[in-house]
Amino acid sequence: MSTIQRLVSAVKRYLCLQRDYVMLSLAEKLTVLLTVLLVGGIVLLIAAMVLVFASLAASAQIALWTGSTVLGYGIVAAFYLLIGIVVWLNRKRWIANPIAAFLTTLLVDDEALND
Numbered sequence: 001m002s003t004i005q006r007l008v009s010a011v012k013r014y015l016c017l018q019r020d021y022v023m024l025s026l027a028e029k030l031t032v033l034l035t036v037l038l039v040g041g042i043v044l045l046i047a048a049m050v051l052v053f054a055s056l057a058a059s060a061q062i063a064l065w066t067g068s069t070v071l072g073y074g075i076v077a078a079f080y081l082l083i084g085i086v087v088w089l090n091r092k093r094w095i096a097n098p099i100a101a102f103l104t105t106l107l108v109d110d111e112a113l114n115d
Contacts, residue, residue, distance in 0.1 A: 055076050
């Protein structure tokens with residue numbers, strides 16, 4: 001085998017190994033991303049269920065204190081409206097920036113997968 005044939009063979013092998021590395025790296029990062037999404041979704045679902053039942057309990061208690069069921073539900077609804085406004089005003093700082101930082105760390109920094 002000549003030197004050029006060995007060089008061509010080595011370059012082909014290198015390119016195949018690089019392709020395999022990229023595919024494995026992509027699979028690993030996709031696995032981390034999907035795991036975070038799945039666990040986050042499950043936690044969000046459980047938190048939503050807890051929030052619904054806690055809201056019903058709070059509404060019932062406020063209704064007992066005020067003597068009006070409608071007022072109890074209205075106060076809880078106003079509380080959630082206030083929380084919604086605060087979250088909306090801080091959406092970039094509390095939601096967009098952390099998600100962007102996580103995705104940047106995941107997709108750009110290989111050291112993040114070794115934690």
